[in-house]
Amino acid sequence: MSNADTPEADLLTDAVAPAIQLKGISKAFGPVQANKNISISVKPGTIHGIIGENGAGKSTLMSILYGFYKADSGQILINGAETQIPDSQAAIRAGIGMVFQHFKLVQNFTVLENIILGAEDGPLLRPSLNKARGVLKQLAEEYELNVDPDAVVEHLDVGHQQRVEILKALYRQADILILDEPTGVLTPAEADHLFRILENLRKEGKTIILITHKLREIMDATDTVSVMRRGEMTATVQTSETSPERLAEMMVGRKVLLQVKKTPAEPAGPILEVENLRHVDEQGVERLKGISLDVRGGEILGIAGVAGNGQSDLLEVLGGYAEGTGTIRVRGKEIDLTGRHSDGQSRRADGIAHVPEDRHREGLIMPFTAWENMIFGYHRDPGIQSGPLMDNAAIKTEAAAKMERFDVRPPDPRLAARNFSGGNQQKIVLAREIERNPDILLVGQPTRGVDIGAIEFIHQQIIRLRDEGKAILLVSVELDEIFSLSDRIAVMFDGRIMGERVPSETNEQELGLLMAGITDTAHAHVPASPMAMSEAELQKAAVEAPEPTTPEPPAPPPSEAASDTQPSAKAKDAPGKSKDHQEKPRPSESVASLSATLPQSTASVPRQPPPRQDPQESDPNG
């Protein structure tokens, strides 16, 4: 196609009306223009990707399409006919189904009950349930959408819950399916299955809109892709005619340098030594099953693993806010793991600083100002007291200086934390922890939900601290981030360290197998390409792997927790996509690291109507 950049023109030649056409959609929240004159058209029976950084306006656009927000101006055409979508009921009538990032399921209902909820045929449930059972059976056969109709949703893992969401939409006869960051909560194996389902749906003529920030998913799964930046649609292209590098550039608006520059590590003696560390969580499940590791001064130890295999628990025990047994030594001195001298305060006194995995829940107090957050955890430091009161003036001055050094924008310490963008929030946490000059820095998911520009900076700061001789323990579910930062990599699976590797002497395949719990890599006869691993082999691998962590917790965990308790049977990074995708060239290394670290919405970003929207999404830098 010669005119790949103008699908509208392209469509004129086709007789079929686009399944969805948006014309000049604009939407402002107060002074923030979330969508600016957006036009897009999606052909029926295609998978259309929408990609953009956090806050680019993707979710706003889809919310308009699904009737959550009303556009200030513009038109929506469904199958060529102009359609008003004042609410989600209208969207469903127009054949639009939406699968949200955070599922909207009733946790203690069965799958069937969830599916008919809001689509009951009459006052009695029995006929609706029977009808739904039939439809479900048919859908399961057609699209590989197998779910036990009588299972209670809270007992399903996240992948299956997502299938219930898709089934809900299909049960309401959706022809157009919108998926918002569908793989954010999935293990790689679940993600692969999802894409197989989407492919089947597409073959049946459904139109799919896939919102994501992961370039690899766009390249693998979509037919066309639109790039959004700062509320504008910057381009719409055929996926086959673009490249990840080009997409990344369009997303950010400049060439992005993503390879982290670092010199080889010059490690000194061990600063942090951990021996046989165990931790049992509140449900009585053993999360850490005897972890032993050490981190030397001047090196970064990366902990790789699929989310939920004990990495978070390791950080919590090391950070002092979960109890454990075993031995932890800091510079040879043993520290308490239980009791009064085992909390965040005493760990900081021991020289352990901690950038937690979830800055919304742990690292920051969102309504607090930046300067208040700059002393969070260090607020008992006598240095910031003047008499019985806190020396607020001095704290503010110091906070302003730290914000300056860490390039926090805007550098205004009186602004509430929630008013900063994700990247700048993370910089506030990093500034607070690094500037205290700790011996040991624990870092969890340092670039989750962080924009690309900030990722570069954050990585540099972590490496700078390493070069000063500090010991750094990095936990990340992004394998590429682990690869580009770590000097040594330890792989965690099911609460154990499965092995340790040096980045230059290993590859993603080997780590992927370790992450799936397979230690004897020779035995598993690693194929030339991990993508070639068959389903049967993977199943075998999964069977050989130790028992997954949580069988049936006594108290039903929330959906997020459930996602964490499903160790993947497949390697994190084996994109064992079906069919033709394997022929596609593997993205270059720099892009791999890009896709690993592109911003993703963190789980705790609230989705709320605009007047009460958490302003962290609107970057005050403008």
Place this chain on the structure above:
Amino acid sequence: MDKMPGWADAVLVPLFSLFLAALLSALVIIGIGEDPIAAFKLMVDGALMRSAGWGYTLYYATNFMFTGLAVAVAFHARLFNIGGEGQAMIGGLGVALACLYIPWPNWYVALVGATVSAAIFGALWALIPAYLQAKRGSHIVITTIMFNFIAAAVLNYILVNQLRPQGAMDPSSAKFPEPTHLPTFQDMFSTSSDQLFRGAPANVTFFVALLACLLVWMLIWRTRLGYEIRAFGHSPSAAQYAGISPIKITVVTMLISGGLAGMMGLNTTMGEAERLVMNATEGAGFIGIAVALMGRSHPLGVLLAALLFGFLYQGGAELALWTDIPRELIVVIQALVILFTGALDNMVRMPLERMFAALRKSERPGDRSARSGPAE
């Protein structure tokens, strides 16, 4: 980007709520065939235009400041202390015991001693619910409400069986000895030619309440403890990360809250009745919740809201005295104010937010795109 300026949130929203409550009250008064404007004038005359009226208004306001501060402090830790009423009763008991059994040399030493006693008694009454919440997870709303009933029963028992003087018929303690009598506003501000605050119960405790407002402000916004209370209130998970003990904060916050509520006993028991009587609190513990809500849990807001409710109480009493508006209807009016300022806050705030958003839009249509950040 904030939805509307801070001053609008702090000033406009309560004023609007008040206006709506007044409007509805006026309709109620018209409904029973009275003149709302005359009624309002009577309230203002009775509560604010004479010094004796002020004396009552400030007396009530003093009560509400203590209980309002109590609720406000607890609310910063997201603890809903509904037990101000019971804590104030037990605080009053503390005042009575201190006044009756310790021979104080003069009123200001007695005031200091009684303040400490009131605060300790109130705090201890809050300690049990606090401990149950912190250690056992028993919901503080339920336990504090229950403790109000227990407090009333305990007080009844002690008054009838222990403190009641031989031969007295009513359940109240003996009169406090002379040196513990606090100066009233009449004693403090009247000159030989000009009798001010004649017969009004307002007394020196009002200034203790003002001091309490200042101290609470310092506690919440200027001390480590206040920082930890606020941090814990906003995010218990983050507090845990920082090493702030949830048990310690829950208990300490409730002790402070109970102590403040208990200090209300100074005003009613030591300042006004000069003996311990049943039902000295007269529901002020519950009004404190409305005061804290309306005052946005800020001591200055609490002060202003307490003054407003003091006015409503005194004005209401005047209405009952001089018009045919029944006493019950005055309670209805007071309830309307509580309803609008406390519970229906968002009903007023959201239209105001929209209004400000619209204003902002029309103010700078030109530079909007320049200022706009990416939004999702």
